[in-house]
Amino acid sequence: MRLAHHLAVASELIRGDCVEATEFPELAQRYSVMAVPKTVVNETVSFEGALPEPQFVDNVLRAVKGNGGSS
Amino acid sequence: MAILTERDRTAVTEELGKLPGPVKLVVFGQQLGPGSEYSVETERLVREVAECSDKVSVEIYNLHIDREKAAGYGIDRTPAIVVEGARDYGIRFFGIPAGYEFTNLIDGMQVAASGEPELSPETLERLRGLTERVHIQVFTTPT
Numbered sequence: 001m002r003l004a005h006h007l008a009v010a011s012e013l014i015r016g017d018c019v020e021a022t023e024f025p026e027l028a029q030r031y032s033v034m035a036v037p038k039t040v041v042n043e044t045v046s047f048e049g050a051l052p053e054p055q056f057v058d059n060v061l062r063a064v065k066g067n068g069g070s071s
Numbered sequence: 072m073a074i075l076t077e078r079d080r081t082a083v084t085e086e087l088g089k090l091p092g093p094v095k096l097v098v099f100g101q102q103l104g105p106g107s108e109y110s111v112e113t114e115r116l117v118r119e120v121a122e123c124s125d126k127v128s129v130e131i132y133n134l135h136i137d138r139e140k141a142a143g144y145g146i147d148r149t150p151a152i153v154v155e156g157a158r159d160y161g162i163r164f165f166g167i168p169a170g171y172e173f174t175n176l177i178d179g180m181q182v183a184a185s186g187e188p189e190l191s192p193e194t195l196e197r198l199r200g201l202t203e204r205v206h207i208q209v210f211t212t213p214t
Contacts, residue, residue, distance in 0.1 A: 006182055
């Protein structure tokens with residue numbers, strides 16, 4: 001979670017939401033949250049677990065560049 | 072009854088004592104309907120945190136009444152907390168930031184106050200290439 005907020009501060013284009021899954025079951029269901037932390041970026045990229053910073057950023061940029069291209 | 076224990080307060084006061092600038096916690100809740108108990112708890116928690124530092128201010132809004140304000144912050148569900156520093160950086164919490172998330176709330180306040188993210192130079196360089204909006208949602212549970 002921490003990374004998402006720090007990225008938000010670093011870029012005006014990024015917003016970082018921390019969502020408590022049990023309080024928002026419909027959202028958790030929409031994004032198939034089975035384990036936490038689960039991160040969803042722009043509805044297109046998602047991953048489970050706490051990734052190291054470079055891999056987390058890879059996923060964030062992948063969401064913008066679309067269909068799985070490397071950053 | 073207070074949510075934060077005396078020990079929590081001491082720790083939070085110490086952490087927030089290091090805040091390099093002001094922080095505003097903007098809370099959106101609802102008084103009625105399903106889930107409203109979470110709003111009440113969130114509001115209490117945020118007020119207790121704010122009592123630990125004179126650099127922290129709180130604004131409380133009702134999602135259904137203060138619609139323009141909510142739209143301005145992009146808030147469409149409750150409870151929500153916006154953590155603002157010199158500007159709105161895009162730091163949001165949905166749900167009560169309890170347990171481990173409480174640590175993230177304090178961390179979010181610190182980075183909002185400083186405006187200086189703790190990221191590697193490589194990451195900052197890569198972010199400079201961003202041209203589109205990015206919405207990151209991290210789902211957690213209060214463990």
